[in-house]
Amino acid sequence: MFILGIAIATVVSFIASAALYAVPPVSALVTRTSTPRPGVPVAVQMASVLLRSLLASCLVAGLMAAAGWQGAASGAALGLALSVLPLILLMGGIVHENTAPSAAAVHLLDWVIKLTIIGALVGLFI
Numbered sequence: 001m002f003i004l005g006i007a008i009a010t011v012v013s014f015i016a017s018a019a020l021y022a023v024p025p026v027s028a029l030v031t032r033t034s035t036p037r038p039g040v041p042v043a044v045q046m047a048s049v050l051l052r053s054l055l056a057s058c059l060v061a062g063l064m065a066a067a068g069w070q071g072a073a074s075g076a077a078l079g080l081a082l083s084v085l086p087l088i089l090l091m092g093g094i095v096h097e098n099t100a101p102s103a104a105a106v107h108l109l110d111w112v113i114k115l116t117i118i119g120a121l122v123g124l125f126i
Contacts, residue, residue, distance in 0.1 A: 002061050005125025009057040012121060013114040014050050020110055033100035056082075057118050064119075064126045075123020079115035086111035 021027060060079060064070070069078065090108050093099035 002125045005122045006057040009118040009121035010054045013053045013117045033103040061122045072120040072123045075119035076116050079119025083112045
């Protein structure tokens with residue numbers, strides 16, 4: 001049954017991410033502060049986002065199962081706690097790769113939303 005939770009969490013978190021980046025001020029900020037990788041088609045970029053959401057969903061499901069945690073609240077709390085990992089990576093991007101802090105903040109918000117949604121949805125199926 002948890003495989004269904006992983007699938008649903010993957011799709012819903014992908015949609016939530018797409019909705020965030022479709023907000024005009026967010027879209028304008030990311031366009032202004034980011035340099036897209038040349039030659040990577042949009043379909044490949046979207047598949048990458050979907051794959052990352054799938055991997056995050058599997059990680060959350062595995063951690064919840066290993067810890068014996070159940071329920072949406074436990075899952076959401078785990079997802080929120082795991083948000084520290086993208087924070088660490090984005091801080092490195094700001095310091096070492098000259099990533100714009102505003103762009104990093106949007107990407108962090110994306111991951112906080114995604115991981116919390118993933119945790120809550122996966123938790124319903126664990």
